Amino acid sequence: MIIDSHAHIDFTGYDDDRDEVIARARSAGVDLIVAVGNGDIIEGSHERAQQIAESYPFIYTTVGLHPHDAKLYNEQIEAYLLKLCKHRKVIAWGECGLDYYYMHSPQETQRRAFIRQLELAKELRLPVIIHTRDAEADTIDILHTYWAATGLRGIMHCFTGSYELAKAAIDIGMLISFSGIITFKKSAELRSVAAKLPLDTLLVETDCPFLSPEPHRGRRNEPVRVIDVAQVLAKVLSVDLLELAAATTANFSKLFPKAVQQPELNYGTTKQL
Numbered sequence: 001m002i003i004d005s006h007a008h009i010d011f012t013g014y015d016d017d018r019d020e021v022i023a024r025a026r027s028a029g030v031d032l033i034v035a036v037g038n039g040d041i042i043e044g045s046h047e048r049a050q051q052i053a054e055s056y057p058f059i060y061t062t063v064g065l066h067p068h069d070a071k072l073y074n075e076q077i078e079a080y081l082l083k084l085c086k087h088r089k090v091i092a093w094g095e096c097g098l099d100y101y102y103m104h105s106p107q108e109t110q111r112r113a114f115i116r117q118l119e120l121a122k123e124l125r126l127p128v129i130i131h132t133r134d135a136e137a138d139t140i141d142i143l144h145t146y147w148a149a150t151g152l153r154g155i156m157h158c159f160t161g162s163y164e165l166a167k168a169a170i171d172i173g174m175l176i177s178f179s180g181i182i183t184f185k186k187s188a189e190l191r192s193v194a195a196k197l198p199l200d201t202l203l204v205e206t207d208c209p210f211l212s213p214e215p216h217r218g219r220r221n222e223p224v225r226v227i228d229v230a231q232v233l234a235k236v237l238s239v240d241l242l243e244l245a246a247a248t249t250a251n252f253s254k255l256f257p258k259a260v261q262q263p264e265l266n267y268g269t270t271k272q273l
């Protein structure tokens with residue numbers, strides 16, 4: 001089995017064939033999917049992700065405000081997120097973090113929303129899923145100040161950072177999750193960072209519908225393609241695909257033991273992966 005640790009399958013681009021997309025992933029050996037509520041908070045992305053998680057025992061979900069939307073953060077949004085958090089399939093807080101590349105919200109606003117969400121995740125004892133782009137120094141600084149001492153862990157999702165960022169995150173117990181970006185021709189530097197990371201710190205994800213891995217680049221992404229990501233990551237680390245799948249599943253299981261031990265799931269019957 002293999003796990004897609006970050007998928008936006010609530011997006012409307014799947015409205016016509018979501019069940020088939022999910023079935024395709026399952027029959028290829030993708031046995032667990034984390035449906036990250038992200039999109040448009042006002043448009044009900046989280047509720048849709050929760051409905052999907054209710055329909056499938058192997059789909060879990062998260063609650064958080066993306067850094068792009070940090071400017072929307074206020075008491076009302078916070079109360080709304082906290083209410084959503086009570087859903088039984090919520091396993092993590094996120095994605096939250098900093099994105100100074102797109103800068104859809106001012107830096108200081110992003111920092112405030114990020115810190116506040118770390119405080120909430122700490123109170124709720126939830127691992128955190130972090131989105132960070134072009135904001136390494138502030139990310140490390142905030143994680144050290146507001147997260148390291150909590151004893152909680154989390155995921156650096158869709159990792160594109162430096163070895164220093166990966167190392168700093170791993171040192172405080174975070175897992176590093178690679179997406180289709182690692183398969184892109186231009187990502188030689190990222191592959192060389194990945195090659196230096198221990199197998200017991202890694203996860204794989206699609207971040208679908210974005211970032212389709214090679215050879216599907218440019219088309220709508222979907223959870224089954226986490227296998228293409230895993231194949232490239234396995235090659236980078238000089239391990240075989242099954243070993244990488246087993247290691248990333250074990251890493252995920254340690255972080256989210258309840259999700260993987262669901263009685264509805266029968267991991268004894270490993271499929272082709």
Ligand SMILES: [Zn+2]
Nearest residue numbers: 095131157158
């Ligand atoms: Zn993200």
Ligand SMILES: [Zn+2]
Nearest residue numbers: 036038095207
């Ligand atoms: Zn995402």
